[in-house]
Amino acid sequence: MKMDKGVKRAGIILGGAVAVSIIIIAIFSLSVARERFPADHLIVEGTYLLKTGETNNSVNVTCIPYLTNIWKKESGEIKVVVYVIETANNIADYRSVVEVGKIGAETTKEIEIPLKVSKDTYRIEMLIFENDKLVLKGRVSLSVYPIYRYINNEKIWMPGA
CATH class of the missing domain: 2.60.40.10 (Immunoglobulins)
Structure with a gap:
């Protein structure tokens, strides 16, 4: 089975987009969790x-x-x-x-x-x-x-x- 270059490229881009989205969501979740109870409130x-x-x-x-x-x-x-x-x-x-x-x-x-x-x-x-x-x-x-x-x-x- 030979994969078309366009399909392979689309898969890499989609995988990268999913990975970046997960990282952004994780960073946002951590910042919201820290904001929930500031250390000196x-x-x-x-x-x-x-x-x-x-x-x-x-x-x-x-x-x-x-x-x-x-x-x-x-x-x-x-x-x-x-x-x-x-x-x-x-x-x-x-x-x-x-x-x-x-x-x-x-x-x-x-x-x-x-x-x-x-x-x-x-x-x-x-x-x-x-x-x-x-x-x-x-x-x-x-x-x-x-x-x-x-x-x-x-x-x-x-x-x-």
């Missing part, structure tokens, strides 16, 4: 610690970060993981996970993360994930010292004093 505007209760041994704190999606599209699924790490031994004493969900376009969301710490100095490490990918990491320091009063030469802890 989530920002922590501020983080606050609110004391919600205390006992002789511990303090209940709500860690409240304000997370802003500055992009013009809704974010992916957001999850925040917080570790309370005792600074003396660098070991996490407590872990909390909060499923936030999606954050609307150009919106700030207040996230409440309940924590429990004992009387010591801590750092609170916060990891923020979008669609199971770590996108932000931050830390807050916290010192919790008991207040003592002496009554009849006896050292007594005075919560809330």
